[in-house]
Amino acid sequence: MIERIETGARMSKIVKHNGVAYLCGQVGEGATVADQTRDCLSRVEALLQQAGTSREHILQAIVWLADMADFAEMNEVWDSWVPAGHAPARACGEAKLARPELKVEIIVTAAC
Structure with a gap:
């Protein structure tokens, strides 16, 4: 069964x-x-x-930065947020984001 939460015409916030x-x-x-x-x-x-889960259950995170020069600054915040011993598989790349003022976007998949 697929459960969609906060579904709109374009996307759901959680599936x-x-x-x-x-x-x-x-x-x-x-x-x-x-x-x-x-x-x-x-x-x-x-x-x-x-969704009924937590940061300890994150399986994968994909991080998009508008500029890879910001990698260290983003990682400083990320490293303090991820619980010790629960680092997910992660990828980080540079991408043009939806609006010019955006600097970071994060996509997460987690076990429930």
Whole structure:
């Protein structure tokens, strides 16, 4: 069975299937990469909770940065957010994001 949560015409914020939660990409507010990453991860955490899971159960994360020069700044926030011993498989790349002011977008898949 597939469960879709907060479904709109274009996408669902969460899709659950076979004990896995797939979250839509999350972006954050703020002037810096660190600010946007913190806000983004706060939104990810809220969606994980809504899906009935947590950061300890993240299986995979995909991080898109508008500029790879911001990699270290994003990682500083990421490293303090991921629970010790629970680092997921992760990829990070550079991409043109949906709006020019966006610096980071994170997509997460987690076990429920």
